[in-house]
Amino acid sequence: MALLSEVKKDYGKLKNYVNGEWIDSNSDKVIDIENPSTGETIGKLPMSTVDETKAAIEAAHEAWWAWRETPPITRGRIFFRLKELMEQHFENVARIMVQEQGKTIDEARGETRRTIENVEVAAGIPSLMMGYNLEDGAAEGIDEDAVISPLGVFGAICPFNFPAMIPYWFWPYAVATGNTYIIKPSSQVPLTQNYLTKLVEEAGFPPGVLNIVNGSHEVSDTLMEHPKVKGISFVGSTPVAKYIYKHSAENGKRVQAQGGAKNSLVVMPDAVLDRTVSNMLASFYGCAGERCLAGSNLVAVGDVADSLMKKFVEASKKIKMGYGLDESVNMGPVVSAKAKKKVLEYIDSAEADGAKILLDGRKAKVPGYEKGHFVGPTVIDRVTPDMKVAKEEIFGPVVTYLRMKNMDEVLDFIHSSPFGNAASIYTQSGKWAREFRYRCQVGNIGINIGIVAAMAYFPFAGYKNSFFGDLHGQGQDAIKFFTDRKVVITRWF
Amino acid sequence: MVECDFPECTTFGAVIRFALELEKGAAGVYEELSREPKAAAAAEMFRSLAVAHKKRGELVEFTRQQKLNEMILEPIQDLKREAYLIDTKTPKGVDVKAAARFAGKIEETSARFYLDAAKIAKNLMAEAARIMDKLGKESLANKTKLDSL
Secondary structure (H helix, E strand, C coil), rough: CCCCCCCCCHHHHHCCCCCCCEECCCCCCCCEEEEECCCCEEEEEEEECCHHHHHHHHHHHHHHHHHHHHHHHHHHHHHHHHHHHHHCCHHHHHHHHHHHHHCCCCHHHHHHHHHHHHHHHHHHHHCCCCCCEEEEEEEEEEEEEEHHHHEEEEECCCCCCCCCCCHHCCCHHHHHCCCEEEEEECCCCCCCHHHHHHHHHHHHCCCCCCCCCEEEEEEEHHHHHCCCCCEEEEECCHHHHHHHHHHHHHHCCCCEEEECCCCCEECCCCCCCHHHHHHHHHHHHHHHHCCCCEEEEEEEHHHHHHHHHHHHHHHHCCCCCCCCCCCCCEEEECCCCCHHHHHHHHHHHHHCCCCEEEECCCCCCCCCCCCCCCCCCCCEEEECCCCCCHCCCCCCEEEEEEEEEEEHHHHHHHHHCCEEEEEEEECHHHHHHHHCCCCCHCEEEEEECCCCCCCCCEEEECCCCCEEEECCCCHHHHHHHHEEEEEEEEEEC | CCCCCCCCCCCCEEEEEHHHHHHHHHHHHHHHHHHHHHHHHHHHHHHHHHHHHHHHHHHHHHHHHCCHHHHHHHCCCCCCCCHCCCCCCCCCCCCEEEHHHHHHHHHHHHHHHHHHHHHHHHHHHHHHHHHHHHHHHHHHHHHHHCCCC
16 A cells, blocks of 8 residues: 655754744753654754744733734634645645654544634634623622633643644644743654744744644743743643642643543443444544543443454454554554654563453564554453552553443542543443443543543543543633633713 | 545544545546446536535535544444445447446445445444434435436
């Protein structure tokens, strides 16, 4: 099967986008951007300095008031233009994502769609950020209004698994509500955001309204510490999310910090097995398991365990791995050699703990892509709740199979996890489904759906160590996060 | 037999790619048939079918971009491309009957592909399934028109 063409072979050294200009970083620290399927270097990324980050913050602050005074309908119209540009460049965005992240082209197209959906929702900002009022709300002849106002400069520190979408959970809402913004893309996958920002520029956002600063922790720390930054959004691992939450809050910021996950997919004895297995494959192996909504523990309840296992392993064997620009490929590599090593260590630990490896992806090879970071679909049976692989986030295409007696045991297991991002149940029973959605303490519940990815107009975040903050990403929560309520009480003599 | 670079239909994108190649192949065949001197009586119909297949291609492209939902992006296992390959080597010097017979086979295969894909897609990509069903039925109607020539 011929590959779809790459947008470019080499993207060169990336620049920052500050105050409407593409600027070279002066930093002498530059890292390679790698294609995880081929192992080739496809670009260079400068690690921007503290001063460069401060300059971006100042530019965003300077741009803020004029942007805040721009009527919401005008701000919304620029988002409509951006949406049109994103539709025109849809395929390029998706293909760049495949090149730098390793996901399949369908996954990349799906992510591009979700990215655009956030722009579509933000374009409706006049309706979304309306305040409210009450005539005679304070007393007779004294009216009371609540006005929704932007706050200033916000920033996002972004992860490697969704190069396009995750920054778009935040910045369109921030900017549409009248704030200005700074994105620090993941240093592993900055290319997609770089490309999208060229579309942002073309759409006509004024200079300084959206800025991109490439780099690492110097950029992040500066964003968290600078007095002119009002809030930080973050997605990544739990230890870093905790740090971001604490450090940003210490510096007086609003924070929403999304962390790791360990999601269970629970199969009840009455589940429709063929459909269930097919849906679970997408959850466990989609994006090579590198998503915070990926299934990780497969929990079989009662006597369904053996028949489910057989079907699931057979279906897993048919997953085709390869470079995501081959449209017949079902699963790409993990993002880096380091990520692969970590996943393999987890599989080794399960074996050492006495679990049984039914399908072993450790030695997976893709002909022609020997330098790619591929891990094959892996199914580990006889996992018990106390094993490391049942408790920790693996972030790879690894299924840990647990057998349980009933719903109480399942819920006790899920609730014993420090994470609370998502959980799914597969059943035809309304009673079980209702009980699960009612009792299960996680942020996202799936009923016969293994990837519980909230649409742009719904809020997204988890519970417990999967999220630090209160207002979630996307939807009305995003509007609230990026604005404040100002009360005005009026009397005319 | 054709041999466009068809992918195995194991993913949503591969099914769509296959459909795009079918539409491109069909449009090309109709354009060539519309220039056949001995089939001149049906030239107008072949031209309009060529245009229709190009538009169908645009609809398929739109489907790929707009109807993909990553929440239900499941592997596809029951659609074998070998069953739907079409012959796009347009025969030369054919009369109306022979041209219609040749094109009819393409429409028949297209109809089968879209209707089978719609059945499979119903579970995996419900919105796309409606479009595939429509295209399948259109191909059947085209086949009926061609049979009447």
